[in-house]
Amino acid sequence: MLKRKSPVLIVGAGPIGLSLAGDLGWRGIECTLIEKSDGVIRQAKMDMVGIRSMEYCRRWGIVPWVEGAGYNRDYPQDCAWVTTLNGYEFGREPFPCASAEPCPPQSPQKRERCPQNFFDPVLRRFAERSTLATLRYETELLSFVEHAQGVTATVRNLRTGELEDIDACYLVGTDGGASTVRQALDIPMEGPAALTYTTNVIFRCDGLEQLHTMKPAYRYIFIAAEGTWATLVAINGRDQWRFSLVGDADKRAYSDEELRAAIVRAVGREFDFEILSVLPWVRRQLVAQRYGTKRVFLAGDAAHLTSPTGGFGMNTGIQDVVNLSWKLEAKIKGWGGDHILDSYEIEQRPVGLRNVAEATDNLKRMLNPRVKQPPQELFDNTPEGARARTEFGNAYTEMMRREWFSIGIHLGYMYENSPLIVPDGTPAPADTVSTYTQTARPGSRAPHVWLDKDVSTLDLFGTEFMLLRFGDNAPSGEGLITAAKERKVPVKVVSINHAQAQAAYERLLVLVRPDGQCAWRGDSDPSDPQYVIDAVRGALART
Incomplete structure (x- = not known):
């Protein structure tokens, strides 16, 4: 049997695994990434790269790759709720196209439309750029054994059948909701098993906009007498669309004829289109009870499964790996403390719980009780029907704004009670969804x-x-610098004479971690700088 060594073995080459491989390589850490599929994306499971993820892309220097990946950035991003595309429009939330949308004041970036079939190749290119990541597709994890020095995994090349052992210091499962890694660790998931059984259909149609009466939109929500029953998303802003038959908690299969009929019903007329792929899937609200062990970790869908309503799933997963990556680097390079990897679960699991719950609430709003049995006059071609549609549409539009405006979810997460954070005694700010006030707390x-x-x-x-x-008048910070050098912790000092920045950070000294989170701050040098450095490098146990 073949044998190889790798500091980090990553299982699963979706956007989370590729992001981790890329970030590790960016940090100078070698890794091996295995994926049992051929890597071709036949169903784009996500289409929005959130604002925090785009900040990471900025850090990595790949924003132009994302913007040029293939989505039509001049296509409108409106969201609209309708009976059919040739029927009535209840309301819409207008948004500029991606090329014209401004960055908010809280960030140098903004969200981007980049479906997975575009985004995965970008991340693969990023992972390969450092030459430190070995990517192996059509390679399956069979088993692994964790021991004091690391993990030994047995994998199989699906093309040749050849077996190989990989000795790694650490293993990270980014292998999706049915994670082989999580199952091998026997870690249960908590939460409702099934919210809805949904079926996605990717279809191609040139000039769909000319076949209906609605203004173009990125997303349409279809509401009929039985309630909210389907959605339609512009998957590339040109000729490909993702139709989702929402379903309910009862599992059922649809024939091609049924799916075609549903698409025709949504558009409101017969038309020609080509079905490219069909994917039945289950909306879930699940979070792993644990995010791993001493040497094995879970990230992305392997750790948390969420409804896509809000676009939090992949973006939470990318946050997982950015949090984990620098800590793996710290351990591999020798300056990370004994408890630094314990902080991964402590910091990220509450974020997963928060984001998964918000996504489910978004789904409930989209399928709220009033929409399950909308009043019949909504569909009548009468003055009373027009008044009912206006009233209903205004209420639905207002209700859905929490999903469309969610900057607080993407940027406002907080690592409370983390052993790597030195509190300053200030109270936690409100955890908001639609607004976000920056803080260096x-x-x-x-x-x-x-x-x-x-x-x-x-x-x-x-x-x-x-x-x-x-x-x-800022203190020198010499005590922190000396303590960091003694512990071989990489630290750089930057002096900033900028009134707005000083006001935003609120203290004369602020220590920021490699992942971009504030770890300590004060107006004077700390009385015990060694304690601060030992805390932020994970050398102190959680109390």
Whole structure:
């Protein structure tokens, strides 16, 4: 049997596994990534790269790759709720096209439309760029054994049948909802097993916009006498569409004829189209009880399964791996403390619980009781029907805004009670969804401020700890610098004379982690700098 060694073995080459391989390589860490499929995306399971994920793409230098990946960035991003595309429109939430949408004041980036069939190749290119990631498709994990020094995994080449053992210091399961890694660890998932049984159909139709009476939109929600029953999404902003037959908690299969009839019903007329792929799937609200062991970790759908309503799933998974990656680097390079990897679950599992719950609430709003049995006059071609549609549409539009405007979910997560965070005694800010106020409170994402044209404070973070000194009267931070050097913790000092940045960070000294989270802050050098450095590098047990 063949044998090889790798510091990190990643199982599953979807966007989460590819992001982890890319980030590790960006940090100078070798890894091996295996994937049992051929890597071709036949059903795009996501289409929105969230604002925090785009901040990571900025850090990695791949924003132009995302923007140029293939989605029509001039296509409207409106969301509309209708009877059919040739029927009545209840309402819509207008948004600029991706090429014209401005960045919000809280970030140097904005969300991007980049479906998985475009985004995965971008991330694969990123993973391959460092030359430190070995990508092996059509390779299946058979088993693994965890021991004191690491993990020994047995894998099989599905093309040749050849078996191989891989010795790794760490293994990360990014292998989806049916995770082989999670099952091998016997980690149960908590939450409702099935919210809806949904069927996705990707179809091609040139010029669909000319076949109906609605203004173009990125997403349509279809409401009929039985309630909300389907959605339609512009999957490339050109000629490909994803139709989702929402279903309910009862599992059933649909024939091609039934699916074609449902698409025709949604459009409201007969027309020619080509079905490219069909994918039945289950909306779930599940979070793993544990995110791993000493040497084996779960990330992405292997750790949390969520309804796509809100676009939190993949983006939460990318946050998982950015959180985990620098900690793996710290252990492999020798400066990470004994408890640094324990903090991964402590920090990310509450975020997973929060985001999964919000996605389910979004689904409930889309399928809210009023829409399950809408009043019949909504569908009548009468003055009373027109008034009912206006009233219903206004209420539905207002209700759905929580899903469309969710910057607080993407940027406002907080790592409370983490052993790697040194609290400053200030109260936690409100955990909001539709709004977000930046803060440098320890445990929060470091604020964005433009320091110069096209230069954000966020551009400082990523490869090491950053000690920010604000203003001419800032303390030296010499104690922290000395303590970091003694522990071989990489830290860089940056002096910033910028009034807006100083106001945003609120203290004269702020220590920011490699993942961009504030770890400590103060207006004077800490009385025990060694304690601060030992805390942020994970050398102290959680109390």
